Amino acid sequence: MEKKTPNGKALLPVFVFLILYIGSGIYFEYISPIEGKMGFYVVSTVVAFMAAHAVALVQNRSLSFDEKIKICAKTNRQSP
Numbered sequence: 001m002e003k004k005t006p007n008g009k010a011l012l013p014v015f016v017f018l019i020l021y022i023g024s025g026i027y028f029e030y031i032s033p034i035e036g037k038m039g040f041y042v043v044s045t046v047v048a049f050m051a052a053h054a055v056a057l058v059q060n061r062s063l064s065f066d067e068k069i070k071i072c073a074k075t076n077r078q079s080p
Contacts, residue, residue, distance in 0.1 A: 012059065013055045021040075025039045
């Protein structure tokens, strides 16, 4: 079994999500508020998640797009 070394680049999608979600929330709450709306509800979490997911799909260039989709769709359920 080959030993995998940790790589900090794997956390890039998490940082993209946090920067987009928290950054837009702070921007729309304090810097440029929209009348009648709370800042963290202006941009949906789904938008930030999809951007982070796109970054994750682009990261590993050694796998094909189909292989990446299979890995994303794979479940880790244990049989009863």
